[in-house]
Amino acid sequence: MSEKTTKELEKLREHIDSVDQQLLHLLRKRLDLVAQVGGVKHAAGVPIYAPQREASMLAKRREEAAKMNVSPQLIEDILRRLMRESYLNEKDVGFKQVKTDLGHVVIVGGQGKLGGLFAQMLSLSGYQVKSLDKDDWQQAEAIFDGAGMVIVTVPISITCELIRDKLTSLPSSCILADLTSIKEKPLDAMLSSHRGPVVGLHPMFGPDVGSLAKQVVVVCHGRGREQYEWLLEQIGIWGARLVEADAQQHDKAMQLVQAMRHFSSFVYGLNLYREAADIDNLLQFSSPIYRLELAMVGRLFAQSPELYADIIFAQQESLTAIGDYLDNYAQALELLKRGDRQGFIREFEAVAAWFGDFAPQFQRESRAMLQSVNDMKTG
Template sequence: MDEIEKLNDLRQRIDDTDLELIKLLEKRLNLVKEASLVKATLGASSRSLEREEFLLQDRALKAKEHHLPEGLIEDLLKRLLRESYKDSAQRTFSCTYKTSKPIVLVGGNGGMGQVFAKYFKASEYKVKTLEKDDWENVAEIVKGALLVLICVPIEVTENVIERLAPYLDEETILADITSVKAKILSKMLSAHQGPVLALHPMFGPDIKGMVKQVIVNAGGRELEKSAFVLEQFKIWGAKVCNCEAQEHDKAMGIIQAMRHFTTYCYGLFLANTNASLKEILDLSSPIYHLELLMVGRLFAQDPHLYCDIIMAQEHNKQLIEQYLNCLKEQLEVVANHNKAEFVKRFLDARDYFGEYATLFLKESGQLLARVNDDKR
């Protein structure tokens, strides 16, 4: 055989192996689907951390025995787990509070409302919705409700609470999912005398499933009565993160408002320079490609959403000012070519990041490799 024939022969054998691989993946996906159904009848949570840990460790060991390069089987398994989480979004779940009382989702036909409606229904709750046009029947709709969960845009939430409250039974749990917690929680507490629960799901309506999603519990009143709600979230696979309302709002100023604001500004700045995106992309290393993705993606979305997040708290203005001052100082450092000062500030920030800096470097390295994988 000459070398070209050899290459063609090897490629044919790779093709054959890939077909086997596809068949094996099909078999595996079917087994996982079956397991998901059995888990549903067992009332088990969508996600078993112990099983996952076992899986990852066991396969890593076997992969090493079979000389697979480090990290390959781990990446593949995580990718497969993603599919099994998606599957589990279609299953039923055991119910943490069996009752004939309904759950009312205010704005239940909106994006987030639909997510919660689907999951509550899949857990055998009776779900009703209260929409804009339903206010004349509000008394009837919320009467005897177990839980009334407000899923409306933030700017109308306070108004909705006011209008709702007079019709709520005293034992009904009043809850919301807006991204600002302190003022909404205090509004709920003053408007309703019964149990209250302030929530903030850290995801949008486009999620593929609830597994691994974070839902913040910012407290409320008579929390023992709403404990089943948090338990239900966990059965769905979500992570419940307890965080006091004020603390939550402070963190969101940074996590949501500041990051979106600086991304928005960077996009405006880029547009201002009128740099050719095509050229920039051609010249980009994976890291800049990634950062450009994160800036550009914002502008494909709803401006009002970002506007609301950025303007949600007065405190955000102060954060922006703080950031602006920081930039001004650094501009001076750069303008003066003050390398020593640059390095000093850099090292101070390194102290702040502590061990996270190297952790982030490693984790992002994996991710940048994936950005490179995607490059044609």
């Protein structure tokens, strides 16, 4: 580079530095203002996540951006990222307590990650929370005494047994809830062990989400809804979206959404291991899409094997879904072995037709994701 070029670049970069300083100040200011909005909402007990307000604000900004020749998608992406930050900060303010005369909450399995998250959210909303873990059963009576709600969140494999063995003498005013990722059997166990209000919940997210904003919690009603309605409202105030479902339907969907998907990711990792693949080398050659897929498989193996065993072994019926996949894979492999290109294309087209408008929608969505992945690259 010539000296002139270097100088020109330096001068421009100084300008950019100063713009970035102003940018930082604006971000700080905006975060403060949104925190004030949070404070007002908190006092009034209004949910932090307001989809309509968000959509109309974004539409307005996109319009303003277009007029200034700034890409509407750019300002939308930046504002969405800022909103995430604000949701994370909501926790510092705490949340409105919907039910003020509950008594305390007992979380059975409160030392687990998901139990810990719910304990934190409840505490931030003014509830008194006690944890009951596997070494605490001798003090169980004292811990349960005066509880207004008991939430069960222990490994799936012991959930029903624990409910049937240990939770048979809660007072009938006490709410019994669980956070298990299957719903039919735990709900049955709760209904038969407890006389009072019962509700099954399935938080559709990992315990490492910083905020519940926009996350989904599935609700399977048990008994005495009017007595736990406040809990649903409370979860809404945390920002989550509640999806009501029939327990059996939920469990059927989970066979595909969880058990089969986790299983096939597991096998994918197993396969890489057995092929003695060189991950460094694979990454070297990886397009953003493959890097993303490798990351989605690899993340599994950073987590607890027991957790995945629990999910995969939870439903006998998952075996069918998992077995069907094997059959379909074997059949498709036959096409390949025969070199039947036309047969492959026919099957592909049938699936594409079945996906319908979802296919292009998923393509748009994944393009945005892949761009984010590419943004993260460092060198």
